[in-house]
Amino acid sequence: MKRILIPTDFSDNAWNAIKYAIQLFQNDTCEFYLLNTYTPVIPSSRFMAPMIDGVRIEDTVRSASENGLLKTVERIKKEFDHPQHSFETISSFNLLVDEIKDLVNSYTIDLVVTGTKGASGLEEVFMGSNTVRIIKHVKKCPVLAIPKRFDFTTPTEIAFATDFNRFYTISELMPLIEMAQTFNAAIRVVHVQYEIKALTELQQFNLSMLRKYLNGVEHYIHTVSELNSISHTLELFSQELEIHLLAMLNYQHSYMEKMTREPIIKNTAFHTQIPLLVIPELGMEFSSKKTRKKHQVIPH
DSSP: OEEEEEEOOSSHHHHHHHHHHHHHTTTSOEEEEEEEEOOOOOOOSTTSOSEETTEEHHHHHHHHHHHHHHHHHHHHHHHOOOTTEEEEEEEESSOHHHHHHHHHHHTTOSEEEEEOOOSTTOTTSSSOHHHHHHHHHOOSSOEEEEOTTOOOOOOOEEEEEOOSOSOOOHHHHHHHHHHHHHTTOEEEEEEEESSOOOOOHHHHHHHHHHHHHTTTSOEEEEEEEOBSBHHHHHHHHHHHTTOSEEEEEEOTTOHHHHHHHSOHHHHTTOSOSSOEEEEEOTTOOOOOOOOOSOEEEEEO
């Protein structure tokens, strides 16, 4: 059974991520954990009341969170009929990324699915600050980021971006391989170069190992020249080959890290028009605190 965590703020963007996840795993037995975090404003002045009409502000916000989650589950069950899917709701007074890290650890989450909404008025900015923080700090399972307006398409064309400078283990590549096997998809390994030149011995070795791991999965190797930025280059590649899903491993000096560091002026064009699967490298330290009993998990 797959355990999938989906944070939601009840926006259209979050709902689209939920719809995508349910359709992507429609043939799998899944436990979905729907998470909403809230952080009520703490009165900073004696002129700001902690209560309104005798009701604590924190209680009001918590009630809105819990009711929003219940309505989301009702909407899911109304629009989708997948009896093999079960749902639990988690309403938590905590910061979003901290709560996700706790839940990934305590519930052995297999995948986090999130929307890619940018800051208000800045939707062109790379994915949105919350999504970037989740990708940077969730290090025990992959993160799948879904664009706001992306309609579900069976991922039969998957791109995997790499520079061949790092040796990948088979365990790190399994989320990618399993996705390809599930949907009988072709994997297009794309190598972005600032200038076209021959691979080093290290790169050639890593490429040969990658081919070995992908044996049995239809795959192709593509080398492309960098156009202005890595993010822009990958977006054009994805458009030209009609890619349905872009995958990357996240580690120091990886494409993913470089893209999140690119100046805004360079990566505004890349606002994740297709789903992005970010796989953490194994062995990264994960600082988990003992799970606090601050959230309520409600099965549905």
